[in-house]
Amino acid sequence: MKLLILIPAYNEENAVGSVIEEVRAVMGEVPILVVDDCSGDGTVRVARDAGARVLPLPHHLGLGGCVQAGYRLAFELGYDYVIRVDGDGQHDPRDIPAILDALRREDSEMVIGSRFANGSGQHSGFLRAAGINFFRAMLRPILGRPVRDPTSGFVGVNRTALALFSRSFPLEYPEIEALVVLQRKRFRFVEVPCRMRPRRAGRSSITAIKSLYYMAHVLLGVFVNVLKFEGRRK
């Protein structure tokens, strides 16, 4: 069983080192790949000093392009499972074993670390809560089942989903669209309860002003992916 921990990072020199150390503390010597989205700070140096392999991108691709680069490399290197942990420290690496266990049960191609899977978890603000509720309601009929935390980036995939995402992955704001890409292939996903923490450093790339653009972009992306549905087949 080959497992890779994938950490996309952009200007996360103040957080990525401790994220790698925490992953090591939980998972031992499991390979860690930091995909650096052309950071302007010392993210690459800090990640290497902490013992991770680094895939530095030649220019800034955005989150989706960054994650997909990691998926492509992981697929070429023959990994069976890839678990994505954000480089800003929001995801608690102590939840990685639960995601891996769910992946290994082989009843789903993707596992989402969910803030709300067990009914708990708190939204970080009114707008974000409204946005998440809106996307939950929108995705329900498309996926044919509820998803509690569609914006979570704490995600594990098996090799089948890895093959798909290495070919086709949303390039901006990928989490919600990735669910629809998965559904297009009739792949399955499950959610496992996870803790979500405040960012260790830096600021979220989604500001209040960008939220409207985010909503419009994701809606259009979902719509386009729904148009690509290949018909119901098992």
Add this chain to the structure above:
Amino acid sequence: MDRLLNVMTAFSVLLIASVLSSVRRAHIRVEYSVSWLIAGLVMLILSRWMAALDWVADLVGISQTGPAAAPLVLLMVTGTLFMIVLYRISLRISSLKDSNIALAQRLAILEFHLGSLNEKAKAPATD
């Protein structure tokens, strides 16, 4: 109305001259200059040929709106042409962006593999 038509003529001549100058200096590729040149030529012809303008106005059914019909048609045609050119450019930019992302990912992955091979080559033999 004459003033508007003269302005459109000057604008279209300026557009055509700018595009040709850019092509000559290799600032714009020939295949991407064609759309702009066609747009400029259509604007130039319509701004100088009233009969054609009246014919288009009649075609789109605004010839009954009086003397305002001709400039309205000219602005409508200009707007439509620019939208078509911009749409073509958007298609091209999207395609280039996809290629660019794929290339950047490929380059990064190949450099990663190269780095791994160099590390293996430098590592002392264990047996």
